[in-house]
Amino acid sequence: xxxxxxxFSFAIVAILVIATLVWFVTKPHPLFAAGDPRLTPxxxxxxRLVFAAGxxxxxxxxxxxxxxxKLGGDLALASPYGTFRVPNISPDPQAGIGSWSVADLANALxxxxxxxxxxxxxxxxxxxxxxxxxxxxxxxYAYLHTLRPVAERPQPHDIDPIFRIRRFVGFxxxxxxxxxxxxxxxxxxxxxxxxxxxxxALGHCAECHxxxxxxxxxxxxxxxxxxxxxxxxxxNPNITPEGIGSWSEQDIAEMLRSGKTxxxxxxxxxxxxxxxxxxxxxxxxxxxxxxxxKSLPPRPTPHP
Numbered sequence: 001x002x003x004x005x006x007x008f009s010f011a012i013v014a015i016l017v018i019a020t021l022v023w024f025v026t027k028p029h030p031l032f033a034a035g036d037p038r039l040t041p042x043x044x045x046x047x048r049l050v051f052a053a054g055x056x057x058x059x060x061x062x063x064x065x066x067x068x069x070k071l072g073g074d075l076a077l078a079s080p081y082g083t084f085r086v087p088n089i090s091p092d093p094q095a096g097i098g099s100w101s102v103a104d105l106a107n108a109l110x111x112x113x114x115x116x117x118x119x120x121x122x123x124x125x126x127x128x129x130x131x132x133x134x135x136x137x138x139x140x141y142a143y144l145h146t147l148r149p150v151a152e153r154p155q156p157h158d159i160d161p162i163f164r165i166r167r168f169v170g171f172x173x174x175x176x177x178x179x180x181x182x183x184x185x186x187x188x189x190x191x192x193x194x195x196x197x198x199x200x201a202l203g204h205c206a207e208c209h210x211x212x213x214x215x216x217x218x219x220x221x222x223x224x225x226x227x228x229x230x231x232x233x234x235x236n237p238n239i240t241p242e243g244i245g246s247w248s249e250q251d252i253a254e255m256l257r258s259g260k261t262x263x264x265x266x267x268x269x270x271x272x273x274x275x276x277x278x279x280x281x282x283x284x285x286x287x288x289x290x291x292x293x294k295s296l297p298p299r300p301t302p303h304p
Contacts, residue, residue: 026170047143082159
């Protein structure tokens with residue numbers, strides 16, 4: 001060996017070992033394979049309610065037109081990392097998800113992994129959807145395939161170059177993503193536990209009503225306590241008992257049905273769009289959401 005090559009060789013080996021380790025730990029991990037017997041298409045009518053509870057139209061409907069079931073995507077989502085564009089989830093086989101299997105949809109929602117085996121950015125709220133049941137995913141798949149295909153393709157993301165390396169999302173998942181873990185603590189009360197599922201998983205309410213750290217992950221101590229909107233132009237309110245403790249279950253359920261608040265006002269901004277979704281749920285489901293919200297620990301509103 002030439003004199004002085006020892007440290008250089010060691011550095012090369014160390015770099016290769018670190019690169020291999022990074023490649024391994026950031027690898028996407030889909031959970032389901034095509035043909036999984038648990039994942040046949042479900043019931044489209046039940047899927048319609050899953051679609052509403054999940055707020056799918058709020059993001060995926062094509063902007064600038066009134067049809068909430070035209071799911072061509074392309075909504076611009078501003079963030080500190082750049083502008084993300086919402087994908088087409090219509091059953092178009094090229095522009096949308098018409099070629100997906102139920103397993104593909106399950107991997108997207110539960111694992112945050114695309115059919116091509118790439119990480120999804122967590123602007124797609126799979127950190128909440130990961131708690132969905134397979135039955136609801138099957139039903140949602142069936143419903144989506146009853147809708148009109150939309151051939152338009154969304155524009156590409158316009159984000160900072162460093163964030164275009166999707167493998168880095170694997171680090172984010174290691175730190176902040178709890179795959180397959182439903183939110184909330186079941187109490188054995190069917191109404192409370194149904195509300196926990198609707199609020200934590202399907203409704204992904206914490207995604208908006210919480211503050212985030214520099215990595216874009218929810219700060220646990222601010223969960224449901226309010227936070228700056230993703231667009232940075234408003235503050236989503238505290239929905240723990242600290243913020244809406246004077247509201248009754250019926251008050252909350254009524255707001256979720258009509259948008260009317262106990263002080264004779266109406267919700268606005270993005271929450272008005274959320275109400276378009278929750279108004280389609282059954283009254284027992286809205287009461288269940290209210291009961292769960294009333295059971296949350298009071299948390300102080302963080303400073304904007």
